[in-house]
Amino acid sequence: MSKKYPAPAGLSKKANARWNDVVKRWDLRPDELRVLEDACREMDIIDSLQKVLAEDGPLTTGSMGQVVAHPALGEIRQHRSVLAGLLRSLKLPDDAAGAGGEAEGRSSAARKAAQSRWAVHHGAAA
Structure with missing residues (x-):
């Protein structure tokens, strides 16, 4: 408790x-x-x-x-x-990311950055 x-x-x-x-x-x-x-x-x-x-x-x-x-x-x-x-x-954070949650935060940030790069490269950037 x-x-x-x-x-x-x-x-x-x-x-x-x-x-x-x-x-x-x-x-x-x-x-x-x-x-x-x-x-x-x-x-x-x-x-x-x-x-x-x-x-x-x-x-x-x-x-x-x-x-x-x-x-x-x-x-x-x-x-x-x-x-x-x-x-x-x-x-x-997801349990798989651990109690600290930093792995989940970095993973989300990395995914967003990759999606942004992809959008810029393919002309889909807003």
């Missing part, structure tokens, strides 16, 4: 582990901590919905007796999209 940024109350073990991993590796501003908390809570919502889906199956009976997709499928999709957006907004 991070002593500097303890995990918010009520998180699952999995979400708590994610919180601790992030705050241990990076210093976050208060607004970023809030985004991280929201992301951890989204993880818990997704896990809860997946449990419901595992119990009920992917299909259910609609109001007219027809077979329909379980409503949890759409909810899971929406919450995954929200989670992805929250994590993306934190702008944390």
Whole structure:
């Protein structure tokens, strides 16, 4: 557990582990901590919905007796999209780049420079 940024109350073990991993590796501003908390809570919502889906199956009976997709499928999709957006907004480096994040930053900068050179060379520069 991070002593500097303890995990918010009520998180699952999995979400708590994610919180601790992030705050241990990076210093976050208060607004970023809030985004991280929201992301951890989204993880818990997704896990809860997946449990419901595992119990009920992917299909259910609609109001007219027809077979329909379980409503949890759409909810899971929406919450995954929200989670992805929250994590993306934190702008944390990829895990493969390492905790320092410098490799990811250099890689992105190198890619942008190469694309710029290509654009200039091929007459596509703006």
